[in-house]
Amino acid sequence: MKVTIDEYSGFCFGVTSAIEIAERELQKGTLYCLGDIVHNGQEVDRLDKLGLVTIDYDDLRTLHKVRVLLRAHGEPPSTYRIAQQNNIEIIDASCPVVLKLQKRIRDTYEMLHGNAHGAQIVIFGQKGHAEVIGLEGQTNNTAIVVESLNDLDKLDYTKPIYLFSQTTKSVEEFRAIVKAIEANRQIGEEARDIEPTFEYHDTICRNVANRVKRLQDFAQSNDIVIFVGGKKSSNAKVLYNHCLEVNSSTVFVSSVDDLTDEIIAQCHSVDRVGICGATSTPKWLMEQIKLRIES
Numbered sequence: 680m681k682v683t684i685d686e687y688s689g690f691c692f693g694v695t696s697a698i699e700i701a702e703r704e705l706q707k708g709t710l711y712c713l714g715d716i717v718h719n720g721q722e723v724d725r726l727d728k729l730g731l732v733t734i735d736y737d738d739l740r741t742l743h744k745v746r747v748l749l750r751a752h753g754e755p756p757s758t759y760r761i762a763q764q765n766n767i768e769i770i771d772a773s774c775p776v777v778l779k780l781q782k783r784i785r786d787t788y789e790m791l792h793g794n795a796h797g798a799q800i801v802i803f804g805q806k807g808h809a810e811v812i813g814l815e816g817q818t819n820n821t822a823i824v825v826e827s828l829n830d831l832d833k834l835d836y837t838k839p840i841y842l843f844s845q846t847t848k849s850v851e852e853f854r855a856i857v858k859a860i861e862a863n864r865q866i867g868e869e870a871r872d873i874e875p876t877f878e879y880h881d882t883i884c885r886n887v888a889n890r891v892k893r894l895q896d897f898a899q900s901n902d903i904v905i906f907v908g909g910k911k912s913s914n915a916k917v918l919y920n921h922c923l924e925v926n927s928s929t930v931f932v933s934s935v936d937d938l939t940d941e942i943i944a945q946c947h948s949v950d951r952v953g954i955c956g957a958t959s960t961p962k963w964l965m966e967q968i969k970l971r972i973e974s
């Protein structure tokens with residue numbers, strides 16, 4: 680049995696940078712982090728032991744004169760306002776790719792003078808996800824979030840539509856959403872004098888999108904795939920499903936404890952075991968899983 684870790688799996692540069700900033704800032708004293716720094720419980724625990732205190736929005740409102748780190752997902756304008764009111768020093772580790780997307784959405788919202796003439800800013804993403812909350816905040820929370828094709832009946836096709844995507848969504852799903860919106864707009868087209876605008880912006884992070892092909896090649900080249908990801912990670916769900924598409928013997932685990940005797944026996948019955956993960960999966964965790972299977 681040969682166990683291999685996928686060399687392309689692991690933290691993206693946005694998450695790597697946020698963790699490096701946290702480690703550096705922790706040396707200067709107490710540091711709070713608004714939400715889990717990464718959607719991986721194991722890595723959160725490691726940083727917790729170094730002194731990083733994870734807080735939520737309710738905690739943020741009660742804190743004063745402390746230092747709070749903003750993670751790679753980015754934050755809505757309201758977070759910066761609360762920090763200013765409470766004399767909180769912000770250590771901004773928002774990923775530059777997310778900040779650029781926030782700016783594009785904010786610029787569009789301002790260009791449209793809010794939502795004048797019924798214009799709709801639509802975000803293809805997961806409701807309640809931290810990044811999506813940050814994006815909605817750029818539109819004064821007027822954006823419409825669609826999670827799948829089933830949500831498209833929320834849109835008014837007689838009014839302008841400006842579509843953006845959460846950075847970690849699948850490119851194929853985004854294309855399917857664009858196609859469905861175009862098809863819906865054609866209904867009743869003859870009756871209209873002016874064709875309402877439909878602009879779409881593929882704002883999916885290529886750091887994630889480029890991984891799919893490599894990950895699928897890796898999954899196909901192994902008999903069993905152990906996919907390591909956090910239960911709360913949306914990117915982990917997307918990438919796990921891509922592995923499953925090409926290798927039905929793909930197993931999702933979040934920690935060494937999830938490796939049941941049955942999974943380990945399965946691994947020992949084949950020649951090639953592949954270990955891979957999401958952009959939020961630490962390399963050290965994949966190494967631990969490898970050691971456990973081998974031992």
Ligand code: SF4
Pocket residue numbers: 691692693694751752774775776777846847884885886887958
């Ligand atoms: S997936 Fe892309 S946008 Fe998201 S944190 Fe990583 S590098 Fe930034």
